[in-house]
Amino acid sequence: EMSASLVGSEMCIRDRHRYKPSKIPLFIFWAILAVILFLIRYAVNLIEKLIPFSVNYILMPMWIIAALFCLLVLPFYFIRSYFTVSSKEVTAFTGLFFTMRHFMPTSAIKSVTTIITPLGSITGLNFVVLNALGARLLIPFMSRRDAMEISAIVNSSIRNRERKED
Secondary structure, three states, X not given: OHHHHHHHHHHHHHHOEEEOOOOHHHHHHHHHHHHHHHHHHHHHHHHHHHOOOOOHHHHHHHHHHHHHHHHHHHHHHHHHOEEEEOOOEEEEEEOXXXXXXXXXXXHHEEEEEEEEOOOHHHHOOEEEEEEEOOEEEEEEEXXXXXXXXXXXXXXXXXXXXXXXXX
């Protein structure tokens, strides 16, 4: 009796897959922000030639906030976030300073939307949206393979549930 329950719990653990967001979007965000800040700095240099007032006093806090956001906040999200998917449930662990756990049983999921961007295999900008009545769970920044695997697991669970109901 005891060994049967252990086998069942082992099967449940084996059935669960853990996914982490791809780190490539983090580098893309850094590159985009660097280009934007460079363009702002270039525009400020042009404005300073026309207007004697130094705009640096206004832009310096923006630079500091952007740098802190890029160097502290974004990496925390990518380091601390992960998602577990099984045939019975999907759990998202996210948060920057406090960990939030979002739980959605697969029995509540009505549909799955998989968003694969054109360069998704390179950029990691792929998303899975789980739709339930009155709820939605977004699984962002997945590699293409992980996004397709998550969709396949959840879709399989939905199909199995529909077969049992028929």
